[in-house]
Structures are given as C-alpha cells and as structure tokens.
Amino acid sequence: MKKQQWTGWGPSADQPEQHYLIEPRHLGGSGDPRYIAEYLRASGWSDHTRSGGPYVFESPDRTVRSGYDPTTMAGGWTVSGQAVGEHQAAWHATFTMAVPVEIVAGLTDSLTKPRSAHAPNVWAPLEEHGWETERGQHFTAVSPDRNSWVQYHQNEPGQAHWWAGARTEYGRAWDAVFTSTTPLHLVQGFSAALADPTPVMRPRGHVPATKWIKATSVSVRPSELGAWQQARITAARAASWARNSWAAARPRQHTPTPTAGPPAAAGARGRR
Numbered sequence: 001m002k003k004q005q006w007t008g009w010g011p012s013a014d015q016p017e018q019h020y021l022i023e024p025r026h027l028g029g030s031g032d033p034r035y036i037a038e039y040l041r042a043s044g045w046s047d048h049t050r051s052g053g054p055y056v057f058e059s060p061d062r063t064v065r066s067g068y069d070p071t072t073m074a075g076g077w078t079v080s081g082q083a084v085g086e087h088q089a090a091w092h093a094t095f096t097m098a099v100p101v102e103i104v105a106g107l108t109d110s111l112t113k114p115r116s117a118h119a120p121n122v123w124a125p126l127e128e129h130g131w132e133t134e135r136g137q138h139f140t141a142v143s144p145d146r147n148s149w150v151q152y153h154q155n156e157p158g159q160a161h162w163w164a165g166a167r168t169e170y171g172r173a174w175d176a177v178f179t180s181t182t183p184l185h186l187v188q189g190f191s192a193a194l195a196d197p198t199p200v201m202r203p204r205g206h207v208p209a210t211k212w213i214k215a216t217s218v219s220v221r222p223s224e225l226g227a228w229q230q231a232r233i234t235a236a237r238a239a240s241w242a243r244n245s246w247a248a249a250r251p252r253q254h255t256p257t258p259t260a261g262p263p264a265a266a267g268a269r270g271r272r
Helices: 010-014 034-042 101-110 124-128 184-195 222-249 262-270
Strands: 017-023 055-058 064-068 077-081 091-095 132-135 139-142 148-156 159-168 171-179 200-203 214-220
Touching: 034 055, 034 064, 034 101, 034 222, 077 101, 101 184, 124 184, 148 184, 159 184, 171 184, 214 222
Parallel strands: none
Antiparallel strands: 017 200, 017 214, 055 064, 064 077, 077 091, 091 171, 132 139, 139 148, 148 159, 159 171
C-alpha cells in the first residue's frame, strides 16, 4: 500500500491564507508563470521543458513556440510564429518579467482558440473600458490612470511594431513588443486582457512596491485556489477535446474508386 503524507486533522489542513486583490491589473506584478504553462499543456501543446530549465511549448501544428525564461537579461515570455503560406508572415512577441501573467495569457490563450468570424480590432476593448486614443505620430491608447499604454509605433513606411507598457512612480514597470506581422486577433486578445478591470490576485509577499495600486486583503483557502486553477485547466482540456473531435468528424474528401457501367461514365461527364 502506498504511503500517504499526513495532511492534518479535518478542515484545519485547509486554513485560509492572506492574499491581495490588486488593481489596476497592469501594475499587479508578474504572477505565477504556471497560469500560462498549465493552460498550454492542457490545450494539447507539446511540453519541451527540460528539468530545471525554462518553459518551452510548441503548438500542435508546430508553427508556434512559446517560452518563459527568467534568467535572460529581459526575462519573461517570448512567443514566435513561423510563416504559414503566403498570407501569414513570421512573427514574434516579447514580454518582460513584470507583465502580469493574466495579461500575457490574453495572447497565449488566443493561440489555442479558433479565430472569430469578425475582423479583429485591437482598440475596441481598450475604448470600451475608458482608455483614451490619441492620433499623433503613432496611434496610441492610454489607460484611465495614464500609467499604461498600447501603441502602433511606425518609424517610417514599412517599419512598424506594436508596443505596450506600464510605469510606476519609479519608472518603467514592463514592456511588451509585437512585430507588425503578429496576427491582429492575438494582439486584440492581449489588449482585451490588459483593459479588463478585474483585479489580479497575489499572495502575501508578492504585492508590487508602488503607491499607485489599490490592494484589498482577502482570505483564501488553498482548496479554493486549487479549484479555480483546475477550472481553468478543465476548460482548456474541454476546448481541446472539442476541436480534436470536430476535426476527426469532418468528412474527408477522397477520389471515388472507378466502377464499371453507367456510374463511371456519369462521373466522367461530371468532371468536364
């Protein structure tokens, strides 16, 4: 019989722990990278992470790689997509360490979902939540507290990129940069997560040292945290299963086997 660790007597083993709800979320600090990593894994992405090394994931179709490495100079997440046919050029996105994982997930979660039938609009989620747009040399949207922004930065014709960032009273907090070839529905996923007014939750000891945030203390049981995390993973698995089931159920086109008699002749007339 396998030995089990003692976990305490009854409910006392699930004692509430102090956490904080941080708003605005763009100043919420990096958070736990497993928030993204576990979602990608549950969505069917291949995990190429080496023991003790940075996270490395590859999409099911092997066209996109996503990684997290806190040991490099800039640190944070990087996402790269290969060129696909004539309609999608190669693209690259980088996020420095302090970009909240909930905001990075706006892009990485979008990688696992089918595209909407509607044309993407990067600015729409920002404007819906009170961000002001400025039409200067570069088209820019600025958060209501004036401490975060999204910009389509164009140096000269043919040279452009997307740039987002946030600052505190101490200077620049984080940067996110996307090549101009990054699919717009992914940039929109990022902007929607950035504009979302929902606070982010951080454990005690992980609250950013800035006066420009509102931190509300809450007591959370480990079982509640686990349930919320599991719900996110379960949703990813369900969506992945649905996509795979739909793909398997699609009728495949095939060339009919020629037969003798009138059916073959009729098929030949139909191909003229």
